[in-house]
Amino acid sequence: MQLKRVVLERLMRYHRFLSQTTKIKPIQTITSAQIAEALDIDPTQVRKDFGAIGLMGIGRVGYQVEDVCCAIRQVMGFDHENAAVLIGVGQLGGALLTYPGFEKYGLMIEAVFDSDPAKVGRRKAGYTIRSTRTLKQYIRNYNIRLAILCTPVEVSQTLTDRLTSTGIKAIWNFTPTSLNVPADVLVRNEHISLGLSEIAYHLK
Amino acid sequence: MQLKRVVLERLMRYHRFLSQTTKIKPIQTITSAQIAEALDIDPTQVRKDFGAIGLMGIGRVGYQVEDVCCAIRQVMGFDHENAAVLIGVGQLGGALLTYPGFEKYGLMIEAVFDSDPAKVGRRKAGYTIRSTRTLKQYIRNYNIRLAILCTPVEVSQTLTDRLTSTGIKAIWNFTPTSLNVPADVLVRNEHISLGLSEIAYHLK
DNA sequence: GATGATGTGTGAAATATATCACGATTGATT
DNA sequence: AATCAATCGTGATATATTTCACACATCATC
Incomplete structure (x- = not known):
């Protein structure tokens, strides 16, 4: 299904946050709660958004930062000129x-x-x-x-x-x-x- | 009650539309349907928004453009420096x-x-x-x-x-x-x- | 490997937002 | 002044979005 504007906007925020965070301190994984905390969003929302673009987290661990960034870039079409x-x-x-x-x-x-x-x-x-x-x-x-x-x-x-x-x-x-x-x-x-x-x- | 962001945004659109329209061709009144048509919004939405800032239209006529602009400017605080x-x-x-x-x-x-x-x-x-x-x-x-x-x-x-x-x-x-x-x-x-x-x- | 703590995934519930439907009101028309 | 058509105001309904609640999964620890 076509992603809604609100979802796109949040995806952007996740992407920006992760890019900036990893630039300062490289991390492998991150939890929905951490992202939610930083961006003042509900953690469930983060998980739902990630789910909507096909991302799967792992219990007790969270999400691979690398994967998240890639998936967002791809779904957004940033790799396409x-x-x-x-x-x-x-x-x-x-x-x-x-x-x-x-x-x-x-x-x-x-x-x-x-x-x-x-x-x-x-x-x-x-x-x-x-x-x-x-x-x-x-x-x-x-x-x-x-x-x-x-x-x-x-x-x-x-x-x-x-x-x-x-x-x-x-x-x-x-x-x-x-x-x-x-x-x-x-x-x-x-x-x-x-x-x-x-x-x-x-x-x- | 505090107006929501979505409402503020629509109020701005109304205001801009009315300012521009009256600049081109001075009109006294306008209907919710006309505004809705121009801005691709539901007419009911327009009436509800106007109602929310205390504007009253008149049946069969619509709203006083002047009043609408003033009310929006006032509720938005544009007259306050x-x-x-x-x-x-x-x-x-x-x-x-x-x-x-x-x-x-x-x-x-x-x-x-x-x-x-x-x-x-x-x-x-x-x-x-x-x-x-x-x-x-x-x-x-x-x-x-x-x-x-x-x-x-x-x-x-x-x-x-x-x-x-x-x-x-x-x-x-x-x-x-x-x-x-x-x-x-x-x-x-x-x-x-x-x-x-x-x-x-x-x-x- | 059993246990506990911490996270995910997701259906259900709650909230917010937009649209519909219709009575009430007004101005035009006869 | 009676009637009609257009428009408003708003409760009810529908849709969209967010949050809750909890089963299930994973890792750390003993």
């Missing part, structure tokens, strides 16, 4: 370009685009900025399946339409708006204001 | 400093800090970068309640400990790690890799 384009090289787009963690998850930014003629042709973080007019062509030629959208709100839907018409499979949306897409395109919204709202509410 | 400090002026920290949307939600970044002596004293986006050694002092003097954490992973827990010892109330965590804090401190994690995982899984 995803070629992506980034659209909108502003402050945020620029920051994403230099983010060092992407390749760890198989994400490869192949090319970057911007509508601003003043930016087109310039270089940024090792990329030559291309015109968004060549976007469609590029995506088709290189069979790109993922677009990272960092444009201003005003043009985000226009570009989204153009993207979906190329047959793109997923859009990682960093613009603070909701995008309309066909049902088979995944949109993952990264709205910073959501986090802010939770904080503002808590501080009130 | 929150003074914050930002720690770690790297790529991401820099991008956040120039993000124009914060004040709309009442967030005011008052000062920025970095541990790197090479950065201390320099200016960035209108701020003079301060040494993290003066962090505690500053937070206490100015009664800061929110810290935005954009440091490398290695120092994030150390700084978190220092922050919580000053009595800070919330940490907006942009570092890709889990932070340990006392129960009364809110941590909002903004892990970019969570989004990436959802995408990678979908594309697999």
